[in-house]
Amino acid sequence: MKTKKPKHIAIAGNIGAGKTTLTQQLSKHYKWIPNFEDVENNPYLNDFYEDMPRWSFQLQIYFLQSRLGQLLEIHKGTETIIQDRTIYEDAHIFAPNLHEMGLMTKRDFDNYFSFFEKLKAMVQPPDLLIYIQSSVPNLVGQIQKRGREYEENIRLDYLKKLNEYYNRWIESYKEGPLLIINGDENKFGEREEDLGKVINMVDAQLYGLF
DSSP states (O other): OOOSOOOEEEEEEOTTSSHHHHHHHHHHHHTOEEEOOOOTTOSSHHHHHHOHHHHHHHHHHHHHHHHHHHHHHHHHSSSOEEEESOHHHIIIIIHHHHHHTTSSOHHHHHHHHHHHHHHHHHSOOOSEEEEEEOOHHHHHHHHHHHTOGGGTTOOHHHHHHHHHHHHHHHHTOOSSOEEEEETTTOOTTTOHHHHHHHHHHHHHHHHOOO
16 A cells, blocks of 8 residues: 655646646645646747747757756655646657657657657656546637637647547556546536545545545
8 A cells, every 4th residue: 555655746638638727726635836837938939839840849858858857856855746747748749749740850859759768767757647638629618718829729630639649648658657537527627526536536546545
């Protein structure tokens, strides 16, 4: 039975799946320290949206080093950290998708992925990975609801492609314990009892109480 305090919980899911909401809710419930993606201070994001083929490699390398920095901090500290998005998602979902869409060259992608593999061997996987699985219509609804300007032009086929990559990655995920939440049925952001169900599942995974 695991009673050891977890060090690192990670939340994965497509754009609009509810990662940030769940990170906030679980960090509040368990008194974990939340770790969010810093979109505001990303020096490549605007350039990337202006000219994707030119900046895709630089953007992905930036994400990789910033998330690696987060992981090193997590393992140095003594507190439990809950992380909004993981180092795996950049490598298994976003970078291959950019390559497939012709927005990153094969040479850059191969270089990037080989770098990721080496870094991955140096860091520990999360004590628990929580994946929020969601259909494309549900993602679209959530994205529209929050009304972020830079997300207004996200195309349906782009979300659908990302979803395919996500599901493929999760099917083959063997790094550590995994909890899958159905984001279409479980409205943890709106319904108290749905959040309760998620908390029970997390308890069972981490502390084996049930």
